[in-house]
Amino acid sequence: MTGPGAGAGGPDDAGAMAGKRPIVVQLPSPTGGRRVRVDGEILGLAHSVRDLVEFLRRAGLEIEPEQVADSPLIDWRGVGPDRWEAETRT
Template identity: 50%
Template sequence: MDSAPIVVHPPFPSGGRLVSLRHQDREGALGVAYSDDDLVVFLESAGVVSPENVLDDPQLVEWSGAGAHEWRAI
């Protein structure tokens, strides 16, 4: 796979970021995260083992349109 299977999209103007999954077995939106804690919950639901340890792994998580761990629009 050329790109990360989890995408954290750019922040919405009101805050929060859409989190989506692109994987051969499952694709689609996981939800809107407003914090790292929310993201961890979504990753757990997608079957990621130890999700709190992969947030900064670019092979698994792509932070698109804003820096990692930024939840408000800039």
């Protein structure tokens, strides 16, 4: 199988859990980082994909770093996984 959720990390289990536990990654905060919520509960402020993957692992959701950008399990608010700092205006 290829695409989001493919490979290690139990895509079938993760998909079943995500249906019950939506993952939301908020816009970058003015001070940096993005708030991560699962099922409405704040897991923490992630400053990278690595942080996000660790928060999800602790919540029982296994996902590989390479999968987060295209994963249907994650609702990226505003911008995708390539931005972790707030936009600066000059």
